[in-house]
Amino acid sequence: MTSSQVLSAAVLVTLLMQPLHLLHADPYSPRSGSYEVIARLELPHVERWAVDKIAIICIPGARGGGEIPVPVLSANNPFAKCTAANLVIDGATLQYDIVCPGRGAARAHATYSLSPDKFTGHVAMVMGAKNMTMTEVQRARRVGDCGPADSRATIGSGLSAALDSF
DSSP states (O other), X not given: OOHHHHHHXXXXXXXXXXXXXXXXXXXXXXXXXXXXXXXXXXXXXXXXXXXXXXXXXXXXXXXXXXOOSSOOOSTTOSGGGOEEEEEEEXXXXXXXXXXXXXXXXXXXXXXXXXETTEXXXXXXXXXXXXXXXXXXXXXXXEEESOOTTSOHXXXXXXXXXXXXXX
16 A cells, blocks of 8 residues: 555544544433422512522423423413524533524523533523613532433523434
8 A cells, every 4th residue: 555545544434533532422422311400580670689590491302492401490381382593512512592483572691501400590681672681590410311301491491412413
């Protein structure tokens, strides 16, 4: 073999090995399953108002395109019919925008720090053409597999599936 053939073979082997690396599980992505989430809605310039809300959600392994990976859990939020856009994963950080249809509709930007069995996040929300930003702070830990008691209506879609799409 000539040196150019050896170099070509080495490059080919390197290129063939790349897809295999992508099949390994991301050590920072939470596994699909049931998560206990502690969520708190924080308002600017309002101290001692926030109350923690605890919810059990299911993060399934499959999702449809545009679904919000982790739901906004605050009461009376307008994000049920909204979609996720601009998903970016950088190491252990997941970021995406929540985009709602219509002019002057609500919008949000979510940022999560991920690990295999827990995550923390901040969702900065602007409610339909208003200039006040509210922030939902979430802390979650995996408590097991999804069960029939987990509310699929509240959940939206799966964070694991959003990570699998990359």
